[in-house]
Amino acid sequence: MAAQHENNEPFILITREEDFTRPSAASSAGKDPLSGPWAERGSAKFEDAIGFGARKLRELYPKHTVIPFTYGINLLSFPKAYMQPISPPEMIANAVFVPLARKMGQSAGVLVDNVRFGAFSVAWQNYDYILYVMQYLHGAFETTQHFLLHEGPEEVARALLHAAGLWTNDLHEEIYVFDSGYWSKDANLWTEVQKADWEDVILEDGFKKNLQKDVFGFFDSEELYKSLAIPWKRGIIMFGPPGNGKTISMKAIMKDADAKGYAPLYVKSFRSWKGEEGAMVDVFSHARRMAPCVVVLEDLDSLINPGNRSFFLNQLDGLESNDGLLVIGTTNHLENIDPALRDRPSRFDRKFLFDNPTRGDRILYVQYWQNKLKSNKSIEFPDSLVEEVADATTDFSFAFLKEVFVSTLVILAGYNDGDDKPTFKEELNKQITALKKQLDHSPKNEIRPGQGELPGAWVRNPAQLPQFSERGHLDLRAVNQPRIYSTDPGLGRAQHPLMPGELAAPGDGSSEQTTRDGRDMRSRALAAAALGRSFLF
Template identity: 50%
Template sequence: MSTLNRFSDAFVKVTFQEEPRHGDPMAEPWHELGSQKHQGTVVAMTHALKEKYPGYSLVATQDFRLNLLNFPMTAIEPLSPSDLVTNLVFIPLAKNSSDTPGVLAQSVQYGGFKISWQSYDFIFYTVIYPMGFGQYQQHFILHDGPKDPAHAMLLAAGIFADQLHNEIWVFNQGYWDKDRGLWNEIQKATWDDVILEDDFKEAVKKDIYGFFESEKLYKEYALPWKRGIIFHGPPGNGKTITIKTIMKQADMLGYTPMYVKSFKSWMGDEGSMAAVFGKARQNSPCLVVLEDLDALINDSNRSFFLNELDGINGNDGILVIGTTNHFDRLDPGLSTRPSRFDRKYLYDDPNRAARRLYVRYWQDKLAHNKDLGFPESLAEEVADTTDRFSFAYLKEVFVSSLVTTLQQRQDGHDVSFASSIRKEIETLRKQLDKPESLNVKDAAAPAPAATVVPTSGPEGEFAALLRALRMGTAEDGVEPNSAWAKLVRGFTGARPTGAISTVPLDKF
């Protein structure tokens, strides 16, 4: 299937006849309204629509989640393609997932459409107009009958927009986004790739899944059904891969995973925290992941965070997992007080037994390649000579050695896998043994967060561009106490992801 054919699935399917039987009666009134020096857009459009469609019920909404052009359960046809007002946009595609560098689409600034949903027919208008320092989008739904069918359709559209479809809720810059890329990334994670001692791994799994399965037990003994867990220890020892695996399993079991990148936003840390926990309560039972707790929580926002964590608002069914490379930097209110984070797991540099377990993992991965040569004697040697190596360092030993060996052999050199491993261990040991004064920068650097790759495929690129386009709707420079800010806070931080309606270029 070609890239353009696959990309077409990302858009609303719009069909129309070459010569529409009926023109758009609102095109001229909208043109006149847009030409005025002073506008009362919603009032003027409502009045004009009632004049043009006497006897029709009218429902108006500015809710970004109720954009029917993004609702796949409808059939849509423009009233008059020639009367549509659109803006052309370029959508770049990822090189590794597309045969073409990008495609063109059009955002609808003004449009009238016929919409069919279930057994009902509607007239739908969507307009984008300037107000203040930004733009707003307004939708109007007309029906030849009562308002109830329109309300039912909008309810279905809202429910669909709030559901996850192979996506993960990710909070960043003050908004919740549905991230397909992160969902794809965590699908690669399995417990087999989490190299920990069996007792440790089973304890983690029991704490996580036992919490979700024990609702009745908590209720029976009148215990608050909530929990906090901290994974801590030096970077590169499995915290992130454990988090990815837990998120994947939670999603498969029906418990919503939610990932927080940062509390920094246009509405301040406290506004972001309220949005995060508000959304978590809405999606309970759920898993909330806070990576790098020591960076997320500081002196200015700690009190509010603790209030959200165990204050008067109930957090029934919410499991919070926090990670940190610097447990000593956490406030005692987080690190030691029970009822907040009551379980702590130390992901320390692996001991000899854990290193041998990790070497076995690589022996199994490379067992199919008999030319490499990975005898037990080499496995024991690696485990013995890698003291103080983190799992990340151990991984680098095998990845770099494997690449070096294969490249050298392709160049005609007779290089053994064992010699490459020994050389790589020696190189990494020198880095590890550098004086601390040379490693101050590295030691102070925050731990790498879970990798979130860009969404692959045309649909992901399309969604990413739309998010950028929609940010023209009064996000830049928005005042925290503006009506827009209050509206968004009312939606628990959800980003207005339906603000610009887009359709394929070849439809008009």
């Protein structure tokens, strides 16, 4: 490079390549002579953001331990640690509005600050830390990188990360759901499952007890299985026409299993970007890690097809150990399931038929509604009506029986005072007649309540509908809402998964946004608002 010397005489500066590769004084202090040259030559600086960040932080905080981390640890959501931004003016964050269910009120939504760069002071137990969070483009996708700093031994920092990692991977009123090739944690499904109650499952008592015994007796029999030198695994198929209690029974099983510490794992579909075989590997690998657990395969005949059947059988009954796995499948069409899967005892060795209710079952179900409505003084429900309804509903499924009562009650509720309102019995018989016509004109086992020409229900008086007016003032709940910080680059748009086949959930364009550790964004925003935390994500 040409330059001017002090005496204004021209000269040429020659630089040798080893001048760039010679270890610097800082790097020479260590024992590895390759560390410095590799950082200079191999990191490319702009590409190796992790290497640059770690080296720069060690330079800025020479007395601190610096630990980079990414997958499986969501420190910002760890409830046992207190966090505060070090310098809010220097933080870079995108404000994202996360809508919540409208039933929660007029302010059904929260603002989340999606952190692209920021530093937080962290307190956990009796220790202080510094957390750096940064997002950057890596290839076609954005990556979130964290650095945890502690002025002291590395073990103290690793202890915090270990505790946060355990918490991140635990279930917190959630159920694991596998869909589109990924495991995610679903708080909404957990909430729905909690509504199930065996008292609402109107089946013969002996049938219910046998089902419960087969499910939970399995988990209590580990030592028995081992003493007999047989694998501690089991498969159950619940089959029969639609609308006869398979789903609500499954929900009740999932609720009880969760309460007893046996995680329910719900498989929606084996469709995946890596193919159905790859999805099955992910499903059973995760199930083996979670064992003892319940694997739920709803609509088994649609999940298993000729293309994936052999691989599924290999996962279910192959060389790998499935100890502690209880696999429960449901189907409306048992005859469509391959005999190799259906009839071999080591695969699905127990089958429970959920058939259309007998007359005795129908009497039990009508009595169930009679008991529910006994406090309603406007409804006359004598014992004689119980047997009349049971006799008039031959071949009705439980779903059709439920529709009889639901439609009757909703239609009666739509009448105004002074209208020529039919009696409960009259409207009940009218709904039974309508459903019989639908039943007679539909293929057996293929109809569901709500299809066809079933009379609908509506609110007759528009004045009963809630009226909303324009509000020109600020909602103080929104103004005073504490900050919620997130490190999810996928907020509001499709995102790339962190660990394919593991716990991250990809954006699919739906309104149900999911965070990168698989938790439902809405449920986490709710939790933030409820706890008053500023940093939950």
